[in-house]
Amino acid sequence: MSSRIISLTAVAIGVAIVQFVLPVSALAEINRGPVPRWRVEVNPIDARGSSIAPEFKIAIYENLVTEVTKSKQFSAVLRSGDSSANGVSNLLILKTTVESYTAGSETKRAVTTVTGATMLKVRSQLCTKDGHVVLERVVDGNVRFFGGNLRATHNLARNVANALRLATLPEPLASGSAR
Amino acid sequence: MRTAPSGPVLRARAVLGLAGVANNSMGELSIQDDVFVYSRHEGPTVRMPLSAIQGAFLSQEDKQVGGMPMALVRAATPYGGGRVIGLFAHKKYDFMTLEYFDSHGGLHGTIYQLNKGQGHVLADELGAKGVHVSGLEIAAAQQRLETNNVK
Numbered sequence: 001m002s003s004r005i006i007s008l009t010a011v012a013i014g015v016a017i018v019q020f021v022l023p024v025s026a027l028a029e030i031n032r033g034p035v036p037r038w039r040v041e042v043n044p045i046d047a048r049g050s051s052i053a054p055e056f057k058i059a060i061y062e063n064l065v066t067e068v069t070k071s072k073q074f075s076a077v078l079r080s081g082d083s084s085a086n087g088v089s090n091l092l093i094l095k096t097t098v099e100s101y102t103a104g105s106e107t108k109r110a111v112t113t114v115t116g117a118t119m120l121k122v123r124s125q126l127c128t129k130d131g132h133v134v135l136e137r138v139v140d141g142n143v144r145f146f147g148g149n150l151r152a153t154h155n156l157a158r159n160v161a162n163a164l165r166l167a168t169l170p171e172p173l174a175s176g177s178a179r
Numbered sequence: 180m181r182t183a184p185s186g187p188v189l190r191a192r193a194v195l196g197l198a199g200v201a202n203n204s205m206g207e208l209s210i211q212d213d214v215f216v217y218s219r220h221e222g223p224t225v226r227m228p229l230s231a232i233q234g235a236f237l238s239q240e241d242k243q244v245g246g247m248p249m250a251l252v253r254a255a256t257p258y259g260g261g262r263v264i265g266l267f268a269h270k271k272y273d274f275m276t277l278e279y280f281d282s283h284g285g286l287h288g289t290i291y292q293l294n295k296g297q298g299h300v301l302a303d304e305l306g307a308k309g310v311h312v313s314g315l316e317i318a319a320a321q322q323r324l325e326t327n328n329v330k
Contacts, residue, residue, distance in 0.1 A: 044286060053236075053238055054236040054238075054276050054313075055236065055238055055274050055276040055290050057288075058196065058276050058278065058288030058289075058290060059194075059195060059196075059288075059290060061286070061288055062195055062196040062287075062288050062289075063195070078285065079281070079285030079286050079287065080285065080286040081280065081284045081285055081286050082283050082284055082285035083283050083284045084283060105241065106241060106242055106243050106269070107241050107243065107265065107266070107269045110243050110253065110261075110262070110265030110266075110268075110269070111262045111265045111266050112262070113262075146250060148242060148243075149240065150194065150195070150290070
């Protein structure tokens with residue numbers, strides 16, 4: 001009899017410790033089940049009148065797909081026009097608009113060190129399907145010393161993925177809009 | 180069944196974006212009938228129907244040669260000798276950018292780096308097959324042609 005009392009007391013203490021240690025939000029998630037995660041569709045880059053070369057636009061797009069996939073923040077990363085995005089409710093659209101672009105030169109960088117930097121600045125927006133902007137950031141990516149000019153696009157995509165990772169996104173609703 | 184390439188086979192570096200192929204890997208580009216083919220000695224051959232290509236863009240860029248070893252040599256050379264090396268250790272390359280759709284309708288882009296002059300060969304091949312090719316130099320050449328025709 002006394003051993004049963006001891007074991008019940010131990011269980012009660014264990015439950016109390018779990019409730020004390022785990023944050024309330026984590027307990028709420030356990031009660032509700034797993035929270036649905038967003039999917040993201042990466043849109044092509046909008047040059048908006050800048051003189052950015054098409055290979056840079058494509059390189060930014062491809063690097064964004066790679067880096068956002070690597071961050072594992074979203075349940076799926078879809079390309080623009082992908083038919084599997086049709087009818088998906090929890091979908092965000094990543095729009096990227098070029099704010100400024102300075103063409104660099106690898107040779108100038110090698111010879112002078114201080115000139116010839118390739119500089120890119122973009123505005124990244126995460127929107128819901130109905131056009132509501134969930135997140136907006138201005139991000140840059142540069143190459144100042146070593147590497148080819150296209151490395152700026154890789155740096156930029158990594159910075160965008162980091163900005164998305166650090167941001168707090170609202171939870172998706174069943175209708176596809178943000179809570 | 181594989182068919183023989185209808186045009187020249189060009190050595191090219193797949194800079195990025197080619198599915199199943201590591202970035203910056205060397206291979207050979209060719210056009211076989213209506214298929215754009217990128218093949219390597221090791222690894223899979225990538226085939227892309229020309230009808231899937233939405234557009235192609237040709238550009239030219241100056242790049243330092245020698246990669247990381249040359250960069251280290253430049254950095255280690257005293258009395259600013261590295262800068263002098265950098266002044267001469269560069270080469271012009273053609274870059275061919277292709278935009279295409281996969282079987283799900285998703286947009287892809289690939290960039291190929293070719294030796295100087297070979298980009299025009301590839302652009303002509305693609306243009307002859309009905310792919311829309313653009314680029315500063317091609318536009319300039321067309322303008323020259325139109326000017327000559329007017330004269």
